[in-house]
Amino acid sequence: MKSKLTYQKAYNELAKLVEEIEDETMQLDTLAEKIKQANELIKYCEKKLRSIENETNELKGE
Amino acid sequence: MTNPQKLSELINEIDATMRMAFAGKTFWIKAEITDVKKQPDKRWCFLKFIEKNGNIITAEMKAVFWANTYSAIENFETNTQQIFASGLEITCCVRVRFHKRYGLDLEVLDIDYAYAIGKLELERKQTLEKLVRENPSIQLLSSGNYSTINNRTQLPLVIQNIALITAPNSDGQRDFYTVIEKNKYGYAFSITPFLTTIQGDNSSRLILQQLQLIQSSKQQFDLVAIVRGGGSDIDFKSFNDYNLAQAIALFPVPIFTGIGHDRNTSISDLMARQHKTPTEVATYILDNNMNFEQDLESLRDRFFDVVDDLIESAKSNLVHYKQRIKNLSPQTILQKGFAIVMQNNKIITNPEDIELNSEIQTLLRKQIIHSTVTKKTNDEK
Numbered sequence: 001m002k003s004k005l006t007y008q009k010a011y012n013e014l015a016k017l018v019e020e021i022e023d024e025t026m027q028l029d030t031l032a033e034k035i036k037q038a039n040e041l042i043k044y045c046e047k048k049l050r051s052i053e054n055e056t057n058e059l060k061g062e
Numbered sequence: 063m064t065n066p067q068k069l070s071e072l073i074n075e076i077d078a079t080m081r082m083a084f085a086g087k088t089f090w091i092k093a094e095i096t097d098v099k100k101q102p103d104k105r106w107c108f109l110k111f112i113e114k115n116g117n118i119i120t121a122e123m124k125a126v127f128w129a130n131t132y133s134a135i136e137n138f139e140t141n142t143q144q145i146f147a148s149g150l151e152i153t154c155c156v157r158v159r160f161h162k163r164y165g166l167d168l169e170v171l172d173i174d175y176a177y178a179i180g181k182l183e184l185e186r187k188q189t190l191e192k193l194v195r196e197n198p199s200i201q202l203l204s205s206g207n208y209s210t211i212n213n214r215t216q217l218p219l220v221i222q223n224i225a226l227i228t229a230p231n232s233d234g235q236r237d238f239y240t241v242i243e244k245n246k247y248g249y250a251f252s253i254t255p256f257l258t259t260i261q262g263d264n265s266s267r268l269i270l271q272q273l274q275l276i277q278s279s280k281q282q283f284d285l286v287a288i289v290r291g292g293g294s295d296i297d298f299k300s301f302n303d304y305n306l307a308q309a310i311a312l313f314p315v316p317i318f319t320g321i322g323h324d325r326n327t328s329i330s331d332l333m334a335r336q337h338k339t340p341t342e343v344a345t346y347i348l349d350n351n352m353n354f355e356q357d358l359e360s361l362r363d364r365f366f367d368v369v370d371d372l373i374e375s376a377k378s379n380l381v382h383y384k385q386r387i388k389n390l391s392p393q394t395i396l397q398k399g400f401a402i403v404m405q406n407n408k409i410i411t412n413p414e415d416i417e418l419n420s421e422i423q424t425l426l427r428k429q430i431i432h433s434t435v436t437k438k439t440n441d442e443k
Binding site (some may be wrong): 021 | 355
């Protein structure tokens with residue numbers, strides 16, 4: 001699967017996205033991609049906060 | 063051997079001698095206590111006083127607390143926050159008694175708590191000094207707190223995988239689980255219990271073993287919680303143990319202690335992150351995760367505020383450009399009464415290009431005027 005995302009990584013990436021988008025030289029044509037990334041990071045954290053199953057399944061699978 | 067005495071005659075004589083020597087007298091003695099047998103229902107306590115030279119017992123005598131002085135034990139426990147149990151050295155006031163059947167013993171009349179407290183404080187001070195002296199990573203701060211590898215280790219953003227050291231079926235365990243499992247945010251946790259006796263003589267060694275188990279476990283833990291609850295205000299001894307405190311100070315995973323005490327801070331507490339009760343440990347964990355979620359939400363809000371702004375400003379730019387383009391369009395110009403001059407289907411911008419007697423077309427709002435050039439003059443404006 002995708003490389004191991006952690007809360008710390010997700011948070012840092014989201015913070016980076018916010019900085020990028022707050023930068024005035026932001027290109028509009030990359031906006032859709034950035035929105036998609038931000039949504040995925042937030043969804044990841046929100047889901048992980050409320051379900052421990054993923055973790056244990058991953059452990060079992062290893 | 064003539065006329066042997068009856069046993070009772072000899073004992074009477076001993077009794078009389080003892081009375082003569084000790085009747086009405088009390089003595090303050092300092093001794094270690096052992097074989098302590100408390101009978102709280104009857105409010106009696108049997109024990110032995112001993113004195114040692116190295117490991118050899120050099121003096122020993124039975125002793126007893128009766129109901130009228132049993133409260134001295136309870137006061138001792140409340141004031142010194144340690145259980146009145148074998149191994150303690152105490153200072154107490156005694157009376158020498160001789161019973162014709164049960165023999166010689168000491169009746170304890172009072173205990174000097176100040177002595178016990180002073181001794182405990184000295185031990186505590188010595189342990190703390192030794193920790194700092196022998197472990198360079200443990201530092202005494204000017205605030206009186208201690209900085210250790212353990213309490214310097216940064217807490218993870220989210221605490222979800224918890225190793226819980228507690229006594230089986232204890233109030234502490236129950237309180238901790240209740241708060242964690244009934245959290246209103248719906249956060250999920252994985253709690254792995256490491257159960258052991260957490261009170262009494264051996265417990266510091268047993269807790270230490272559990273820490274070693276956690277460290278060698280394959281599972282990755284975000285946090286270790288050591289909790290003890292349910293009113294027991296005494297017996298802090300195990301948490302002041304040098305080896306346990308040292309292990310906690312050096313432990314790589316952050317440790318929260320919640321060993322149920324308001325008034326006192328054990329040495330183990332000082333080496334870790336102290337919370338007062340199991341409930342407070344659990345509440346802190348929930349708050350920690352909630353703070354993360356709030357930070358996440360504020361980042362999300364910031365992000366989408368900017369997105370909204372960007373889209374909004376792009377939209378208004380578009381409207382602006384549309385207007386400018388419209389203003390510049392030939393149609394708009396013609397509406398305003400200007401004309402466009404053309405020749406051979408080309409717009410003429412340079413009047414030099416137009417020759418006398420040639421045909422030109424003049425575009426007005428709705429019609430094209432065809433004409434022949436008869437004269438060219440310079441505009442004198």
